[in-house]
Amino acid sequence: MNATFIQVVKYCGSKLETYQRCVENHNKDWTSECLEQKRELTKCSEENVPDIRKMKEKCQEVIDAFDECLAKNKEDPEVCREKLRDLYNCTEATMDINITKE
Template identity: 30%
Template sequence: MEAALEVTARHCRSELDQYGRCVAASPATWQQDCHQLKLRMARCASSHPIVQKIRHDCAEPFTAFEQCLKQNQASVMNCNEHLNQFLLCAEQVKLMTSGE
């Protein structure tokens, strides 16, 4: 995730800024109000090779994390273990890619 965030911050600054402003302006309804901006930011970030590799190599832990979030919308802290598994995977991809 850190690698994805770095790529997003570096290559998708405008999309990230717009999404961040939208979320800050709509604390109660940001998931609905900012959905299109989130998609635009995700499309920008996903076009980068490191993000594509993380999405491919870490699809299983990410899917588990997403599923956990859907099942625990009221208490997303229950998904910390799933998030940690995904982050660990993403960090390994990042390390392997930077060593090539």
């Protein structure tokens, strides 16, 4: 996963920084206020980082469940910890598959 993050920083660093700043500046309503920055970062990552595309293909259901949970629990995102754990497990499993294939 670290290698993927390094690639995101390399190819989409400015978009990542913009998104992070937005989240920091909109503590309570970042999910709605930073939607455009999130989309730009996602698009850049999908276009430039092959591992991101693979993870999205394999984990789309889990990603959607996590996003939905965050949208429903804007005031208390801690409720979504289990969904975040599921997302982490899916992405890690996807990365493990990629590593063993290489």
